[in-house]
Amino acid sequence: MYSKKVIEIFKNPKYAGRIKNADAIGTVGNIKCGDKIQVFLKVKDKKIEDIKFQTYGCPAAISTSDTLCKLVKGKTLEEAEKMTYKDIIEDLGEVPKIKYHCSIMGMEALHKAIANYRKKVRK
Amino acid sequence: MERIIYLDNGATTKLDPEVLSAMLPYFSEKYGNAASLHAKGIEAKDALENARKAIAKSINADAEEIIFTSGGTESNNFALKGIAFANKEIGNHIITTKIEHKCILESCEWLEKQGFKITYLNVDKEGFINLEELEKAITPKTILVSIMQGNNEIGTINDIFAIGKICQKYNVPFHTDACQSYTKTELDVKKMNLSLVTINAHKIHGPKGVGALFIKKGTKIKKWQHGGPHEFDFRAGTENVAGIVGFAKAVELAQKEKHKAYMTKLRDKLIAGTLEIPDVILNGPKGDKRLCNNANFSFKGIEGEAIGGYLDSYGICSSTGSACSSIRLEPSHVLKAIGRTHEEANGSLRLTLSRFNSEEEIDFVLEKLPIVVNKLRAISPIYKVINRVLKKSD
Numbered sequence: 001m002y003s004k005k006v007i008e009i010f011k012n013p014k015y016a017g018r019i020k021n022a023d024a025i026g027t028v029g030n031i032k033c034g035d036k037i038q039v040f041l042k043v044k045d046k047k048i049e050d051i052k053f054q055t056y057g058c059p060a061a062i063s064t065s066d067t068l069c070k071l072v073k074g075k076t077l078e079e080a081e082k083m084t085y086k087d088i089i090e091d092l093g094e095v096p097k098i099k100y101h102c103s104i105m106g107m108e109a110l111h112k113a114i115a116n117y118r119k120k121v122r123k
Numbered sequence: 124m125e126r127i128i129y130l131d132n133g134a135t136t137k138l139d140p141e142v143l144s145a146m147l148p149y150f151s152e153k154y155g156n157a158a159s160l161h162a163k164g165i166e167a168k169d170a171l172e173n174a175r176k177a178i179a180k181s182i183n184a185d186a187e188e189i190i191f192t193s194g195g196t197e198s199n200n201f202a203l204k205g206i207a208f209a210n211k212e213i214g215n216h217i218i219t220t221k222i223e224h225k226c227i228l229e230s231c232e233w234l235e236k237q238g239f240k241i242t243y244l245n246v247d248k249e250g251f252i253n254l255e256e257l258e259k260a261i262t263p264k265t266i267l268v269s270i271m272q273g274n275n276e277i278g279t280i281n282d283i284f285a286i287g288k289i290c291q292k293y294n295v296p297f298h299t300d301a302c303q304s305y306t307k308t309e310l311d312v313k314k315m316n317l318s319l320v321t322i323n324a325h326k327i328h329g330p331k332g333v334g335a336l337f338i339k340k341g342t343k344i345k346k347w348q349h350g351g352p353h354e355f356d357f358r359a360g361t362e363n364v365a366g367i368v369g370f371a372k373a374v375e376l377a378q379k380e381k382h383k384a385y386m387t388k389l390r391d392k393l394i395a396g397t398l399e400i401p402d403v404i405l406n407g408p409k410g411d412k413r414l415c416n417n418a419n420f421s422f423k424g425i426e427g428e429a430i431g432g433y434l435d436s437y438g439i440c441s442s443t444g445s446a447c448s449s450i451r452l453e454p455s456h457v458l459k460a461i462g463r464t465h466e467e468a469n470g471s472l473r474l475t476l477s478r479f480n481s482e483e484e485i486d487f488v489l490e491k492l493p494i495v496v497n498k499l500r501a502i503s504p505i506y507k508v509i510n511r512v513l514k515k516s517d
Contacts, residue, residue: 007436010429016502031505034426034447034454034469038504054504058428058447062502 003094010059015069026113060099133475139328145372149365174371194334195302198321205344214264221460249408250279273304277407278417287316306377329373333366396489416476421467424506
């Protein structure tokens with residue numbers, strides 16, 4: 001069902017974990033559907049200095065979360081906001097269509113985290 | 124290829140090499156159509172009837188009561204729809220349970236659209252029906268009770284003997300789907316007052332695409348597949364002679380008592396070892412009311428497809444009742460029926476054994492499983508939360 005690349009990332013995610021004193025956190029999903037993704041951000045000079053994730057979900061949810069982090073680390077907030085789930089799928093290669101929603105959720109978690117960060121900074 | 128530890132025998136099983144040998148001549152030199160009157164036809168017919176006799180004997184039925192089909196799904200469809208339409212003048216009510224296989228439940232839903240009324244019995248937290256609830260559900264319009272013997276997901280073996288007694292008391296035909304339990308626990312159509320029984324070959328190291336429906340003599344059932352007068356005019360279509368010969372051979376091999384004891388030993392080792400991992404629950408009962416080859420767990424804080432995916436990378440084949448892994452994104456209806464939460468259902472893992480598994484394989488699983496569970500829990504945003512709640516309630 002999954003490509004070797006998806007399984008490899010799923011088994012050894014590089015960005016899994018939490019950031020202590022994160023500047024912002026974005027959470028989406030619920031346990032009922034079987035997916036919950038949480039993204040932690042560290043922001044410096046409007047850039048994503050560090051990013052980590054925690055994911056409850058299937059191999060696709062975990063590997064797309066990790067790929068998301070890889071793609072946006074070092075990017076400006078504006079650049080990250082313009083990205084979509086398609087960027088994740090493109091980078092990962094083969095992902096079953098039924099699992100696209102996992103990457104959509106990951107992107108939503110990131111965008112939520114950025115929105116939370118902007119709200120916080122404005123205050 | 125790396126080593127495979129196949130623990131998904133509830134889905135299908137490996138073909139026994141002896142079964143394959145028994146089948147092979149019927150693909151080559153013994154190619155006759157069992158309906159033909161010449162020598163090649165008689166050769167095929169003899170093989171067909173010997174297989175029928177052997178399978179009938181295994182459930183204490185007569186040979187003329189065994190109808191070969193394409194498998195469990197067809198047998199279940201035929202039983203439900205055939206009985207419903209043959210008896211609609213008598214009544215329109217059918218009783219089944221919430222934990223049946225999808226081919227029973229979907230057939231029932233279709234029958235509802237045709238005007239039949241279906242009662243779906245509840246089960247308790249181990250998957251057992253309540254006999255009083257069954258008795259109360261029977262009305263003068265009840266034309267069929269269909270209750271599976273062994274559950275495919277959680278291994279619960281319902282008391283078919285007691286259910287049969289109730290059906291006898293009210294003179295209602297009783298059907299059981301015995302695909303998972305056949306040769307793993309007692310099945311006697313006379314003792315259990317069964318009118319219809321579904322069995323198949325590929326769950327017992329036989330070939331896929333072959334099953335049977337036992338139809339007790341005198342049962343009113345409508346033919347569903349039309350054509351020639353095959354199978355005592357119950358089911359049209361040239362018989363799958365090679366498959367049926369393989370089915371009979373598989374039954375002969377599976378019936379050995381030692382296999383049951385062996386699988387039970389492996390199962391209990393697997394269950395005990397897995398329950399040593401923190402925050403794990405067993406789904407289904409313990410002991411002899413559980414299929415001898417079934418184990419099913421819910422792991423808190425992690426998702427079943429992820430556990431299975433990880434195990435697969437070690438060559439361990441399993442399955443899950445998680446919503447994530449189903450096309451409809453709905454968790455297992457069986458786990459929901461026994462009162463598991465969505466989270467518990469999504470964190471489920473089913474491991475189903477066969478006589479071909481070794482103790483050493485179980486050791487390997489018990490070595491890898493805690494590592495997988497810990498790794499996934501470490502990156503789960505909900506496991507720590509659950510843990511805190513658990514500690515509070517201690």
